[in-house]
Amino acid sequence: MSWGTLLEELAEPHRPLRASHLARLSDLTPARQGELARLWPRIETPRRRRIVERLVEMSEEDLVLDFSPVFLLALEDPDADVRTLAVRGLWGDERRQVLQRLLAVLESDPEPQVRAEAALALGNFVRRYSVGHLRERHFRPIESALRRAIESPDEAEEVRARALEAIGYCADRAWVREAIRTAFESGRHRLRVSALQAMGRSGEARWLPLLLRELSSDDPELRYEAAAACGAIGDEAAVPHLAPLLQDEDEEVREAAIAALGEIGGREARELLLPLLEDQTPAIRAAAEAALAELEFGEDPFSLRSFLDER
Numbered sequence: 001m002s003w004g005t006l007l008e009e010l011a012e013p014h015r016p017l018r019a020s021h022l023a024r025l026s027d028l029t030p031a032r033q034g035e036l037a038r039l040w041p042r043i044e045t046p047r048r049r050r051i052v053e054r055l056v057e058m059s060e061e062d063l064v065l066d067f068s069p070v071f072l073l074a075l076e077d078p079d080a081d082v083r084t085l086a087v088r089g090l091w092g093d094e095r096r097q098v099l100q101r102l103l104a105v106l107e108s109d110p111e112p113q114v115r116a117e118a119a120l121a122l123g124n125f126v127r128r129y130s131v132g133h134l135r136e137r138h139f140r141p142i143e144s145a146l147r148r149a150i151e152s153p154d155e156a157e158e159v160r161a162r163a164l165e166a167i168g169y170c171a172d173r174a175w176v177r178e179a180i181r182t183a184f185e186s187g188r189h190r191l192r193v194s195a196l197q198a199m200g201r202s203g204e205a206r207w208l209p210l211l212l213r214e215l216s217s218d219d220p221e222l223r224y225e226a227a228a229a230c231g232a233i234g235d236e237a238a239v240p241h242l243a244p245l246l247q248d249e250d251e252e253v254r255e256a257a258i259a260a261l262g263e264i265g266g267r268e269a270r271e272l273l274l275p276l277l278e279d280q281t282p283a284i285r286a287a288a289e290a291a292l293a294e295l296e297f298g299e300d301p302f303s304l305r306s307f308l309d310e311r
Helices: 003-011 019-025 030-042 045-061 068-074 080-090 096-108 112-130 136-151 157-170 174-184 189-202 205-214 220-233 236-247 251-264 267-278 282-299 301-310
Strands: none
Touching (some): 003 030, 003 045, 019 045, 030 068, 045 068, 068 096, 080 112, 096 112, 112 157, 136 157, 157 174, 157 189, 189 220, 205 236, 220 251, 236 251, 236 267, 267 282
């Protein structure tokens, strides 16, 4: 298929979007980027949404594919759903050009759903900074933008929540710790969920007392997030408190507790997980096997193959 034929196919609303054809949109030259940009406004909105959605799916399945020029183009789309999908497609792209565009989206996009997606994507850069892979001078604008979003009383709650999750990797900063605590104590369910996620991302045991309390919350979503955060922090003190969740009425909460035990590791966690290999629920058996594999790998990376062979 020629490039011209592909462009015609993209614009035709009833033509199927074949992966083998869409793959031609990877690694576009500047000239072809320009041609696609001229065509883009003439493609119907539902079709543009579907194109970007399929490119996101394909890029997740095959990391060799690079559709970033298409996603950057789609950031200027008049449709908020297209822009949201475009941001999602750029998640994990660590180029400074992408960083600058995501900051601009967080600061100025008119739709909260798009700003929220940009805040979440910026969390990838925060994580890189937290492990020493991003310089301070490149991180400062990210921190400032996320802080403005979190502290602005006029910002949509979903954007504030996503920004808090993103900055959670840097909870060693006093203002971040205060923001997490404020959100947790706000009484707003969405902000409390994000506060729990940020606690987990911080990796700091200081949050453990609050997390252990939430493991017995009446709200299954809060129990789920608290369990996940305990796993991320990895403190063995959480193990006996996670044990009751292995019988939780909510299967997703059970699975979160199982995964957390695998991340934390240790003899007590192993003893709690082993009986679950015979659980009547296939999803629970699979979760237990994955958790035990994680536990074995954490203790001895070279033991994973032997553990799988035994199973």
